[in-house]
Amino acid sequence: MSRWIILILLCLFVSFYGFQAIRTVTKNIWVYAGYWLISVLVMANFIYRYTNFVRGESFTHAHGYALAFLFTWFLPIMFITLFMLGEDLFRVGSYAVRKITNNEVDSNSRRQFLSQLALGVAAIPFASFLYGITRGKYNFQVIKHKLYFEDLPDAFDGYKITQISDIHSGSLESKEDIAYGVDLVNKENSDLILFTGDIVNSKAEEMGEWIPVFDKFKAKDGKFSVLGNHDYGYYAYGGDVELIGKNQLELEAVHKSIGFDLMMNESRRIERNGEHINILGVENWGASRHFPKRGSLKEATKHIGDNEFNILMSHDPSHFDYAKMELNKRDINNHDIVVDEPNIINFEKHIHLTLAGHTHGMQFGIEIPLLGIKWSPVKYRYPKWAGLYKEANKYLHVNRGFGYLAFPGRIGIWPEITVIELKKGTNKA
Structure with a gap:
């Protein structure tokens, strides 16, 4: 009161x-x-x-x-x-x-x-x-990056990846506007589509009416996805373990219905002309104790060699370089968590590119690229909160999100479709 x-x-x-x-x-x-x-x-x-x-x-x-x-x-x-x-x-x-x-x-x-x-x-x-x-919540921006790697297999020079993240179907309203966003994704004609988590707000049923919209995604070599913190049903069902488990199975079926290959601490090999790269996908893991922690780099890379080219999907960007863990042995809903998870930049196997989402750029901020202005209050919680970062010769890209959560709009931080082109060699810019 x-x-x-x-x-x-x-x-x-x-x-x-x-x-x-x-x-x-x-x-x-x-x-x-x-x-x-x-x-x-x-x-x-x-x-x-x-x-x-x-x-x-x-x-x-x-x-x-x-x-x-x-x-x-x-x-x-x-x-x-x-x-x-x-x-x-x-x-x-x-x-x-x-x-x-x-x-x-x-x-x-x-x-x-x-x-x-x-x-x-x-x-x-x-x-x-x-x-x-x-209108701002439907002001989709296609943001493109060319990333250069000296050890990229020759067959993948020019390979295009489209990343989307944080659909949050429970918040969506206009099928026409969302279909427009899906069309923008498909117009890029990318080799892969990678979805980095939070397909719903809480419950698998939220995606029901949206499956015919999102199953239109097209990519030559497939569509892959991971789970985000909102995809486990933890924010619903009053902590009922049985209902949360049932929701989990239903959510996995949703990914399949859309055509996503859902990766839960797993890897997939993409082959071209006798060469390959690896797509890794971990379950949600981040530095804060407030979110589910089931991600495991060790599990996801157990079939990966030491000198292979790896692209990782991990929903929470704090997984990349956290220095301090706010952990207990159990999470907020008394579930087991992975307490010894290493951060990505110090992981024993080289991960060339990590794709994350989660922050939404707080759906509020100011970005004027020509003036070098990029600010949102979320930066004080997540130092790497939107866009491209490079550290220890490893890239992290944090997508600003496709949908929206709680506040039904976006101000200055627009919904994002990221297109990354992999290039062989050294960036001469």
Whole structure:
């Protein structure tokens, strides 16, 4: 109950300051009434949707939009509050100065100017959030990389791999827009499609109506996949082991229905002209103790030689180079975990390229490649959170995700389709 009281007081506080700005630019009583009505309805809807909410078990589109409306309405008002609160503090200080100097200052005109400025600034995040929850989540970006390897088998020079990640089918809505994303994948005519986990939010049944959309993926040498932290049913079924196990079997069948070869600590050999590369797939593993840890590099590479060319799918990018493990011997749902899993860059067998997802780029941030700007709050949790990284002569690519989770939109961090071309030799750029 206390959290709702805090939320209500915070919303009322910023709403009051937002109202002060509106009062300086209009005297229309209907604008006033509309402003307060929307504020109350947005706040009440969020509280109604999230009272007695159980993560994973009861999340619906209505919950997602309640969250979206809360952010879309109140975050811009918070910007207004910063302006107006600052002006109030200035007025307190200037009042004391006036008493001492007997000088009068036209505070009304200053307040009107600041109110107009605040409303103009607030319009930017308001418009951004509106775009993000209507079109931004379908603003698919095809991002291409050429990666050079001196030990790449000659037969695979120019080999194309498309990576997608984090479909989160339980959040998806528009089949037409998602089908457009699938078409973009197929237009690349890649040799492989690799999916790096989180095909659902919690339950296998979420994918049912979407199978006819996603089974259209096409690749010459096959489609391979791994599981992400959301694919184990841990966030649903109240920890019921039997139901979680049943969901697991159903989810494996979903991958098969789409045409994915689901890899659970396994490897596959791709052959061309008497040469080969290996595709490795591990179950979910990451440094945080909050997620399932079933991944095993040792199991996935037990049939792999020491000097072979390896591409790994591992959902969580922290698997790449974690330095500190936040582990117990059992995970949050009292399941066994892999406690001695090495990180990828220090693993005994060379893994040339690791493909991960998981972060979504937090679905919020700023990226302006031409100016070298790349920022999202998620970077403070995952230092390697989106794009291409290289360390110890090994590459990691973190996909920003195909779908979305919880917040039904994307702002500045768009859904991603990654196309990687493998090249023989040294990068001369």
